[in-house]
Amino acid sequence: MFSTVLVANRGEIAVRVIRTLRQLGIRSVAVFSDADADARHVREADTAVRIGPAAAAESYLSVERLLDAARRTGAEAVHPGYGFLAENAGFARACADAGLAFIGPPASAISLMGDKIRAKETVKAAGVPVVPGSSGSGLTDAELVSAAEEIGMPVLLKPSAGGGGKGMRLVRDAAVLAEEIAAARREAKSSFGDDTLLVERWVDRPRHIEIQVLADAHGNVVHLGERECSLQRRHQKVIEEAPSVLLDEEVRAAMGAAAVEAARSCGYVGAGTVEFIVPGGDPSSYYFMEMNTRLQVEHPVTELITGLDLVEQQLRVAAGAPLGFGQQDVRLTGHAVEARVCAEDPARGFLPSGGTVLALSEPQGGAVRTDSGLTAGVDTGSTYDPMLSKVIAYGPDRASALRSLRAALADTVILGVQTNTGFLRRLLAHPDVVSGDLDTGLVERDLQALLPEGVPAEVYAAAALLAADRPARTRGWADPFDAADGWRLGGTPAWTVHHVRLPGRDPVEVRTRPSGSGTELLLAPDGDGASVSATGRIVARTGDLVTVELDGVTHRFSHAASPEGTWLGRDGDAWHVQRHDPVAALLGGAGRTGADTLAAPMPGTVTVVKVAVGDKVAAGQSLLVVEAMKMEHVISAPHAGTVTELDVTPGTTVAMDQVLAVVTPDEEEGDR
Incomplete structure (x- = not known):
């Protein structure tokens, strides 16, 4: 070793x-x-x-x-x-x-399987079924268009290099093929340094199922069962689980054998993943998509149901040791589900977010495992991939694993950075997810139902209460037993109970207690007097800025927005919010700079500028492209008019909501 x-x-x-x-x-x-x-x-x-x-x-x-x-x-x-x-x-x-x-695997295997075109030809020769699509490398834009027309719409554009959904484009309308090809090439070039594309037939309502394989340098190859990866957004996996509810033992064995043959066909050594597209109505009709010649993000779910440490297996194989077990020794026990926690804002179309982690709480132990790279105080930035951590839950069956994961996400706090944890909890509670009736289009079809509806009243109550909490500073010694702040000698501070009334609603219960440099709040949803086991969250206050996190959504409030400077008043035994909307800037608020002004929807880098000052543009015309965390966002003209201001060039680094350009509308004929 x-x-x-x-x-x-x-x-x-x-x-x-x-x-x-x-x-x-x-x-x-x-x-x-x-x-x-x-x-x-x-x-x-x-x-x-x-x-x-x-x-x-x-x-x-x-x-x-x-x-x-x-x-x-x-x-x-x-x-x-x-x-x-x-x-x-x-x-x-x-x-x-x-x-x-x-x-990892030999360079020859990486090269072969990293080229999706050659990979399909190689495994097809080994008897593995493949998705119908274009053939040949280095196709021009015109050849891709021709291949797409021959296959028939809809089609999927895919980079030949790389993976992870980067650069993939589902195209249903032939009229936009040329534009989509150009965008896919840019993203592929940015992500993988190679803009070679292929085109494949799109299988409607598909399941994405992958098989984990292990191979040593002595000719031994085994598979470790499958992972269901059908819950995706923009071809990016968000929830993965093992095993899949779709497969029976016969199909599982057949797909596993096909994955082993795919690995053998390229002389594979190490841990790798063979990915298949599977029609949900006929799981026995599976097609090879690609092979990922590396450890996968979702490898922990396989580790939990097999009891194997895949990184340890990689190390032993790389050191020359043979696998210490055969296919007959692999046992799949229980069920595991993983959720990818990303720095992105669901309320703004899942655009990458960023910020400093003010407070951090990640579940660990028992049925839950969190793989994370975070610490309190770190700046997540916008330079790299938006994934921050993975929360994984294990149970004796699928239902218990899903319940444990939802509870673990409720206990995950990444204060100061907008994340998708609330979205993930809602997705895990979706009836089709609970039943196992999945496909890769589920998230996009039901996206609106998975997004938060405005700002919860409990958040306003908590923010108002915290903003009004300006403890008096006294000179000299103060008797701690006189303080109504939950302090107690030699123990965890007790909860102090407050009731906050918002206009038109019954009082909302908010419990507070000191927590480090901030305050921990316990919110009782809908004012129902929920117990201390309800959703606990940490909030922070820096000057006039108050940050509240609830159900995976971070809300920022500015106390300075209130001219009166008072958010709470007393009404008998309860507080009541005097200013129901004490918000200067809530995350998700767009268009604050006027209808003519185009602002950066996320922190990132301008990669493409298609116009110049003085250019006439049409409504919806693509003007610029901003990239952050390997994601492109096209900035389009809000209306027809003239570009009267352009403040960026390719390579310019921009902050969220920074002004990029101004498009002044043309005068109507009657106004001239």
Whole structure:
């Protein structure tokens, strides 16, 4: 076994790999960019090396700097995690040339399976069924259009390199094919450095099911069952589970055998995933989509139902050891479900968010596991992938695992950063999710029902109560027993109960107690006097800014917005909110700068500028593209008119709501 391993990644996957290295007594080396100097993976590793500025191209994607870090720290092996260079054949070869073990498959397998076109041809020759689509590499835009017309709409555009849904475009209208191809090429180039595309037939209401495989260098290949990954948004997985409720033992064995053959066809070694598209009405008709030649984000659900540590298996295989078990030894026990917690704002179309983590509470232990790269005080930024953590729950059956995961997400607090945890809880409670009647289009079809409806009254009550809580500062000693703040000697502060009345509603119960530098609030939904086991949340106040988190949604309030400066008044034994809307800026508020002004919907970088000052534009015309966390967002003209102001160029870094351009409407004929 190795004595020192360099982890060529960041965030939660780096922390997760470091955890197994520690358990095995292996020295871990972290790498970090300037943006991650104080990150959790840096703190938890045995040693850490700076590899460059924040830009991934100059740090995490720099083969030379990573190899230099390995040389300087005496590393014998490199674990690439997932993303960045994990599926880069050139990096795997460079590691081998430098005398380092690459904890992943051979470069030849990465190269073959990383090219989706060659991969389909290879597994098809091995007898694995594939999705009908284009053939040949390096197709021009015109050839892609022709192939799409031959296949028939709808079609799916896919980058030949990479994975994770980046650059994928579902096209139902042939009239927009050219525009979608251009956008898919840009995103593929940005994410993978390769804009080669292929086109495939779109299977309506499909299930996305993948098989985990393990192979050693001695010819042994096994599969570890399947994962259901059908709950997706924009082709990005949001919830994964193992096993799938769709498959019976016969189909599971057949798909597992097909995955093993796919792995053998490319000489695979290590942990990998073979992905299939499966018609929900006929699970026996499955098609190979692609093979991910790395550890998957969702690997923990397989670990929980098999009892295997997949990172440990990767390490042992990379060190030359044979698998210590055969297919007959693999047992799937119980059920596991994982939710991806991301820095994104569901109320703003899931645009990437960012900010400083003011307070953090993540469930861990028992039936719940959280893989996270977060610490309180860290700035999540907008430079890298928006995924912050993964919350995974295990149970003896699917129903108990779903219940545990919903409860765990309710206990997850990432205050100061807008996340999707509330959305995930609502999705897990969706009747079709509970019943197992899933497909990859479920989220998009029912999206509106999965989004929050305005600001809950409890949030206004909590924010008002906290803003009004300006404890008097006294000189000299104050008797703590005279304070009505729940303080008690030698123990956790008790809850102080308040009743806050909002206009037109019964009083809402809010319980408070000191918690570090802030205040912990217990909200009783709908004023029903819920017990202390109700949803507990932490709030923070910095100057005139109050932040409240409830059910995974972060709300920010500015006390300065109230001219009177008073949010609460007494009415008998209860408080009542004198100003029901003490909000200067709630997350999700768009258009604050006027109908003619185009503002950045998220912090990021301007990648494309299609107009200049003085240009005439039509309503809905694409003007700019802003990219953040590997996601593109097109800025379009709100109406016909003239570009009278343009404040950015390609490469400009912008903050959320920063003005990008102004489009002045043309005068009507009658006004001239």
